[in-house]
Amino acid sequence: PLVTNPVLIFFIVLAIILLSPILLNRFKIPHIIGLIVAGIVVGPFGFNVLADDSSFDIFGQVGLLYLMFLAGVEIDMYHLKLNLKRGLVFGVLTFLAPMIIGTLASYYLLKLDWVTSILLASMYASHTLISYPVVARLGLTKNPAVMIAIVGTIIAVIGSLLVLAAAVNIHKTGVFATMDLLSLLGELAIYCVIIMYVYPRLTRWFFKNYSDRVTQFVYVMALVFLASWFAQIIGLEAVLGAFFAGLVLNRYIPNASPLMGRIEFVGNAVFIPYFLI
Secondary structure, three states: OOOOOHHHHHHHHHHHHHHHHHHHHOOOOOHHHHHHHHHHHHOOOOOOOOOOOHHHHHHHHHHHHHHHHHHHHOOOHHHHHHOHHHHHHHHHHHHHHHHHHHHHHHHHOOOOOHHHHHHHHHHHHOOOOOOHHHHHHOOOOOOHHHHHHHHHHHHHHHHHHHHHHHHHHHHHHOOOOHHHHHHHHHHHHHHHHHHHHHHHHHHHHHHHHOOOHHHHHHHHHHHHHHHHHHHHHOOOOHHHHHHHHHHHHHHHOOOOOHHHHHHHHHHHHHHHHHHHO
């Protein structure tokens, strides 16, 4: 890479975060596109100005978790309940359609074996909330379509992870291990129960005894990354833990509160743009 000085690296990243919205707003283009394109241009496969080093791995992972946490904590629970059934149906459809079509296409057109075809199709079936910051800035988070898309994304990701677990077991043992899949579902259920029981009680006690703004912010972030880590331990993706932590903490962090303002500011100013770059 052309630049190795950490101070200069951070300046270049901040310059990209600053200039992308300013330049692209003139053309009515979402700034997310500018961050992604800028990352390609300055990265190893562009002009090789910056290396894809550990700092981008760490900040990028934090940004992805932050993005999923914000999606959970900003959801209007009332509107979520109203659109939950439609979101579940949408999630199942957006998972099954790519899975079935992708599996058949990989097997008959690409001439891959069944396990590889199913695993490849699970990549088609999963998707992310990468456009959520744009939706949030436009104030559309309460729109039914947004609620349905969020629920659908979570269903599709969980389905893809279950397919991944099954494919890995088949690759290792040569057979489909039903018990391993049921064990993963059981661990997921236990994980959800623990988070839903412990987090609300601990949060009520903490917010009652500690009112310092910085302390509350650090506390919330600690809970988010703890939930993400526990999700990884049971074999799921950390993003699911971050999103679930956001849902559980939703009622304790009102959208108009100073704490929510700090959470959004830090995420949108540094971590999420780092992930996009």
